Amino acid sequence: MRLQAAGIGIAALAVLTAPVAAQEHQHQGDMHRMEHASGEMMPGMMLRAFGPAELLERKADLKLTAEQVTKLEQLKADAKAKHDQAMKTHDTHRQQMMEALHAADVNPQLVRAHFTGAHDSMGQAHWAEMEAGLAAMALLTADQRAMVRGAKAGQGMQHREGQSCCQGEGKGTPQGRN
Numbered sequence: 210m211r212l213q214a215a216g217i218g219i220a221a222l223a224v225l226t227a228p229v230a231a232q233e234h235q236h237q238g239d240m241h242r243m244e245h246a247s248g249e250m251m252p253g254m255m256l257r258a259f260g261p262a263e264l265l266e267r268k269a270d271l272k273l274t275a276e277q278v279t280k281l282e283q284l285k286a287d288a289k290a291k292h293d294q295a296m297k298t299h300d301t302h303r304q305q306m307m308e309a310l311h312a313a314d315v316n317p318q319l320v321r322a323h324f325t326g327a328h329d330s331m332g333q334a335h336w337a338e339m340e341a342g343l344a345a346m347a348l349l350t351a352d353q354r355a356m357v358r359g360a361k362a363g364q365g366m367q368h369r370e371g372q373s374c375c376q377g378e379g380k381g382t383p384q385g386r387n
Contacts, residue, residue: 256342258357261285280348288341295334302326325367
């Protein structure tokens with residue numbers, strides 16, 4: 210039993226202490242592969258283009274009204290507050306899990322409870338961003354939504370070096386690969 214608890218503890222430690230940058234890079238690679246496999250972007254990636262902050266950066270291009278700008282600024286503030294609270298909860302669970310892992314007698318149920326809490330709160334942080342994207346998308350006119358979708362599709366996915374790897378509207382083959 211103690212060996213099993215140590216194994217669970219080591220696995221949880223490895224998962225939650227991996228560098229965030231490495232996880233994000235892997236996540237982007239996975240999204241890139243999924244986009245090519247399906248020919249479409251994942252919903253979270255598509256909604257990122259509709260994030261309130263992204264839309265506010267393009268307010269002149271999109272010809273946002275004063276009312277739209279005000280609502281987007283409020284959505285941005287609300288999403289940030291929800292995201293920050295969820296991340297605070299995540300950090301608390303992560304710290305408590307690390308403490309449980311370093312206890313003299315590791316309790317797998319306690320480790321799991323904090324692992325689950327950290328995982329769930331991270332999901333809440335991501336949902337706050339997606340929810341803001343959905344609400345922001347609803348604020349736009351059909352023409353504005355088409356402009357955002359068209360600009361996102363025209364960009365294609367970006368390599369880390371900043372080179373476009375996709376042709377057309379997010380479909381096609383990667384450039385520079387055989």
